[in-house]
Amino acid sequence: MKNNKLLMIMLILIVAITLVGAVAAVVVLKFTGQEDKKPTIDEVLEASVDVPEITTNLAGEDFIKISFKIQTDSKKAKEELEKRDFQVKNIIIEELSEKKAEDLKGKEGKTKFEEDLKMKIDGLMQEGKIEQVYITECLLQ
Known part of the structure; x- marks a missing residue:
């Protein structure tokens, strides 16, 4: 029973860390101007x-x-x-x-x-x- 709880907590942490990383990458790209700019x-x-x-x-x-x-x-x-x-x-x-x-x-x-x-x-x-x-x-x- 304890192994299942520990496994579930680790899985939730991995998903949370992945989501935070993805959000951070989007924010960094958005505010540093790395998006594709069309020429005038x-x-x-x-x-x-x-x-x-x-x-x-x-x-x-x-x-x-x-x-x-x-x-x-x-x-x-x-x-x-x-x-x-x-x-x-x-x-x-x-x-x-x-x-x-x-x-x-x-x-x-x-x-x-x-x-x-x-x-x-x-x-x-x-x-x-x-x-x-x-x-x-x-x-x-």
Whole structure:
């Protein structure tokens, strides 16, 4: 009987200590400013590169006119991306040449394409990373 009471008391103490630790961690993170901070629009624009309009054929008989804004995580990454503009255009053209018009129609298709480009372009980067790829103009014909 005493062993059961002792076991129950130890279990309650362990749970209480765990809860106090979790609450303490949340409080410390909250008040030390460690939470994820979103950049302001000015910071986004300072770290972004415009890719001017590209016109190319798709996998079918269709063609597309499309332009982008690519957001990086720093000014250094932006500078590197500007130097790699020819590689970025090459990736975009190669990816588009594999797509059919149906692949790029609708929100889901465009979002998937942006994610694919983000991963491919991020693979080029040495000084930072790609945060987001935005399609700024798109005309399918």
